[in-house]
Amino acid sequence: GVPITLHLIFFQAVASPPSSNFLLLGPSGAGKTAFTTLLEAKSSPASKKSQSTHTSQQSTLVTVSLPPDVPTASNRYRSVNDPSLKEAARNPIKYRVRDTPGHGKLRVSQGLSELQAMAQSKDIKTRLRGVVFMVDTAALVDEATLRDTATYLHDVLLVLQKRAKNGSSSKRTTEIPVLVAANKQDLFTALPPGSVKEKLEAEIDRIRKSKNKGLLDASADSTLDDDEEILGNDDLESFSFKLLEHEVGVKVEVVGGAVKGDQQEEYGSGVRRWEEWIGMCL
Template sequence: GVPIALHIFFFQAVASPPSSNFLLLGPSGAGKTAFTTLLEAKSSLASNKSHSTHTSQQSTLVTVTLPPTVPTGSNRYRSVNDPSLKEATRNPIKYRVRDTPGHGKLRASQGIAELQAMSQSKDIKTRLRGVVFMVDTAALVDEATLRDTATYLHDVLLFLQKRAKNGSSSKRTTDIPVLVAANKQDLFTALPPGAVREKLEAEIDRIRKSKTKGLLDASADTELEGEEEILGNDEQEAFSFKLLEHEVGVKVDVVGGAVKGDLQEEFGSGVRRWEEWIGMCL
């Protein structure tokens, strides 16, 4: 049985076009354009192809290559002698990243609309594997930026929560995990990933509380219909990403990195841990 299974595996690996999609969201200035440009540059370095340049105004869908040394969720090799590592080197895994453009008030709704469209795709080939939500960790000390960023993330997570709830048991929706890419860790004013997580959780908790209050005021003597609209369900408990995972099954990881800066010993190493997260979704 093993040789046949291997044949099928290799055939599929060769025959399948890049079909795993990731959506890149986050406030402007976080580093989304820089990240897609870097991923493309890394990929074209591997395949000797030239890459295009992007501006923050365009929506782009780029096909990029996962470095062969990054393990995937379905293919966790353990040693350099593992045949799957050789296969990954010969036939690198590709995935696609959609960057979302836009400025000011528009960008959040554009991002959510993109999330809606991509997550509803019936085609297994274009289905959304994960969301990368990028934040500028040096900018979060500013109250307004924190509020803005947390509001956007809250809306993304609330969408994913509703989606997870609406999936019937017969037609199970596949999970869409979220990576909070804590960017700009090269800057000495940057908050470490743990502090970014705490700040975002606390701010989302505040947003949740004011939303609950708004709903209560609106439905003074009627039933509280909007109850299921509260992110993380349990409003008695303080909001945390753990609570969200436990209550609704939406998984959020906060991982530090840097697209730019001289922390990078080698080209692109500041985004390695994000690539590892992406690899685990594949």
């Protein structure tokens, strides 16, 4: 019986690969709950009506499927006539999204500790494939919102940087990429993704410069925590996502979309380009 059992285990491993986990972060009101609800509805259209509404007090983990025509890293060269497309429609690729609960400060601290736990996990079942950081692009014109959002993103990137730097060079950890989902592009007051990127980079630059200055001032006394780290490099070069990728290996992409526009196909591509980003992580 042993060989047969082994064979079955092997077959199962091939037939259903371990779930790929994505963590959904971002400030309150960005559209995270709306996004997970939409992904769930798209994954099981028949049960659309019975979708549970997510409460904001619990962390939710939903299993959703990738639309069959969205390419993944392993099948991106597939042609539209490929019979495997039909197979994909019958047996779609699944992935898991964890939405983070809470309000305000709580949301941020819970999101960050969730990220820390998932990013450090060596268990293949909980291994993190990517982080989707959602922002409300219509709200970013407000200075305080921009600062809050950039601070949150800065802290997320610092967790990933520490993880990247702690990985031994012999057994390199795969870096966890970040998608900044520039949501609400359907609103006419929304900033385009390019300017969202510029604003976030400039604000993160300000944050790290003031942190660096704080560290220099603090180094006069001996209470300095040597765990403190500066995002990107310590040079005077201004911060950019490119710099972070170059220096640390953590990739950040800013991609526009709209949860609201997805069903109508009116507003750009809805969530399609985010699903394509997810597909490339699978």
